[in-house]
Amino acid sequence: MxxxxxxxxxxxxxxxxxxxxxxxxxxxxxxxxxxxxxxxxxxxxxxxxxxxxxxxxxxxxxxxxxxxxxxxxxxxxxxxRKHLYSLETTELAEALKTKLCDPIPLEPLEERLAKAADCASKPAVDALRRLSSERVVPFHYVGLRVRAGIQASSPHRPGKGRVNVCRTGRYVAQRLQVIDPITNRVIEVQAGGTYECTVGEFPDIQLDPEDANELFGRPAGRLENAIAVVL
Structure with missing residues (x-):
């Protein structure tokens, strides 16, 4: 029955x-x-x-x-009941942040250091932190397609190894790897100068002419397709 x-x-x-x-x-x-x-x-x-x-x-x-x-x-x-989570939900990330370790206070300093060290020494946390430092999946670099311009005007030219970025964009103060999607040539630049990107058509980044020549290996147009990776 x-x-x-x-x-x-x-x-x-x-x-x-x-x-x-x-x-x-x-x-x-x-x-x-x-x-x-x-x-x-x-x-x-x-x-x-x-x-x-x-x-x-x-x-x-x-x-x-x-x-x-x-x-x-x-x-x-x-x-x-068992704190087991599916890899397909965001609950796992939230649990890692809130349940894996005891809260780490801002002060007193000695307790903050002790709690932080205790959390970092947990096997799961240590493994995750190593993946992050090595930029292994899921902490790998992610590239985004951008429009790159060339800034040759003397007062605003970023200088070799540097790049101008939108003042309100995601690349402010970031170190970037810039890739030509056609040739796969790569340069690394540091975001320095900024410019307004609120009116009209504008590039996502502005390269120095020297870096643009190295990246594209040819005379570049006013706007070029590129891939930017935050390092």
Whole structure:
């Protein structure tokens, strides 16, 4: 006879049953099949049938993840009670910021230093910080397509190794790698001077003529397509 149980009560049982099934090569067969109905909040139900004495762990998990409401319910249970998060949601990033470490106070200084060091020493934090420092995915550099102009006017010329950028743009005070998308030639420049970008057509960055010649290897037009990467 089928029986109905709340879905969340099956999680510890399912984990135990799964381990038991995995550990025994030849589980005892039950002459009568077993069927369980798992009821979810909101009225959804999942029916799981097993021909064996115990519920099959893989079959149960596959069934739970086969429907949106049961999958979301299971993930919500794991998130709220076990602090396990899906890689496909922003909840993981928020949890890393708020739950992985104790709050780090601004003062007193000694407590701030101690808390910061304790947080950074956690294995997960240390691994993430190494990925970030090495710019490995997901902390890799991301390039954006920009329009590059050339500023040759003496009062506003940025100078070799430097670049002018929009005063209200994202590149202010940044070090940039600029790439020619046609030849893949690369230069590195430091954002220095700024200009207004609020009226009419304007470039995203202004290169010095020397850098423009090195990057494009040809006489550049008034506006050139380029890729800018913040380093």
């Amino acid at each position: 089928a029986k109905t149980v709340p879905w969340w009560t099956l999680i510890p049982t399912a984990l135990f049953v799964g381990l038991a099934v995995w550990a025994i090569d030849s589980p005892v067969e039950n002459p009568s099949a077993q069927e369980v109905t798992i009821a979810f909040p909101g009225g959804g139900k999942i029916h799981v049938r097993s021909e064996r004495e115990t519920l099959d762990f893989e079959a149960l998990m596959t069934k739970l993840f086969s429907e949106d409401y049961s999958r979301n319910g299971l993930l919500g249970w794991l998130r709220d």
